[in-house]
């Protein structure tokens with residue numbers, strides 16, 4: 001009888017976690033550029049994929065195999081391919097799946113560099129891109145109904161935590177014969193499984209929650225065998241391979257993903273409720289709040305609401321500049337998903353590349369702060385925010 005295992009069990013108890021040659025539970029780091037063969041015939045068979053074996057680490061590597069296997073298991077995918085960064089995964093996936101003359105649809109609130117792919121990079125290759133208002137579901141549906149080859153979604157979005165109905169939009173895109181790609185970085189497979197909602201490819205910036213400790217960059221794409229092979233092919237030809245040391249750190253980090261996400265979900269919800277009551281805070285964006293416009297959809301498609309929230313200070317950017325340095329238990333930095341709380345205004349983090357006008361169009365208020373909660377004790381975080389606000 002096959003029982004369906006939970007994600008935390010899968011992240012520590014996959015058979016493939018054990019190194020077959022030594023039994024090592026922690027996978028060894030295969031620091032090899034190339035792999036040697038006794039005969040030309042054996043070498044050639046491995047190179048042609050007719051026999052198992054690695055040739056050169058830009059193509060495949062045992063440590064990367066291990067990370068990819070574990071990510072596929074966590075996302076419920078048949079296969080996964082890793083990348084040097086999240087942006088390399090996004091770029092590689094889009095370039096592998098789109099050609100000149102194709103049409104892609106996405107939303108304005110995708111991660112800043114992703115948005116710039118749709119507005120600046122893909123159009124240069126003759127790919128038509130429709131970038132829709134994230135909160136306008138009828139507009140997204142209309143853009144899909146006009147015909148498309150690829151739908152690219154992110155949910156919850158960065159930094160205003162909008163929620164898209166993944167199953168509904170995927171169904172509409174599939175009716176047009178399109179492929180659907182979802183960036184699951186904010187949710188992680190612990191909180192949301194896009195493939196189970198019908199999506200074709202799930203992408204992560206592994207730099208964020210999958211790593212969790214701020215010491216490695218990485219990216220990954222997960223999906224069906226045939227589609228991942230196309231994405232892998234683009235990566236092996238263009239060279240954005242994940243470093244083996246980063247893969248090893250990511251493998252270590254995945255073992256505690258369940259524990260970290262549970263704590264970060266809990267901290268973020270408690271803080272969102274706390275912030276809602278503070279007079280200096282004009283608005284809190286968090287899909288776990290009953291008043292959030294995407295709450296009902298989030299409840300349907302997510303198991304937890306994630307560790308990122310954002311809130312608007314009444315005093316605008318001036319208040320933001322005075323408030324942030326006063327926080328004792330939050331780093332002013334560009335990352336998110338770490339065990340340490342990390343904060344910043346979108347104009348210095350996710351949307352630094354955008355003009356003021358583009359930020360305004362994306363609904364990014366100048367008093368907005370992205371607060372990526374860590375695993376600290378919740379009372380310390382609440383006290384820290386309260387003290388910093390009172391000192392303003």
Ligand SMILES: Cc1ncc(COP(=O)(O)O)c(C=O)c1O
Pocket residue numbers: 085086087088111154158183185186204205206207208217218219350
């Ligand atoms: C949602 C999301 N996707 C993709 C990326 C890009 O990932 P990376 O920085 O690993 O290239 C980020 C980075 O912040 C992100 O937040």
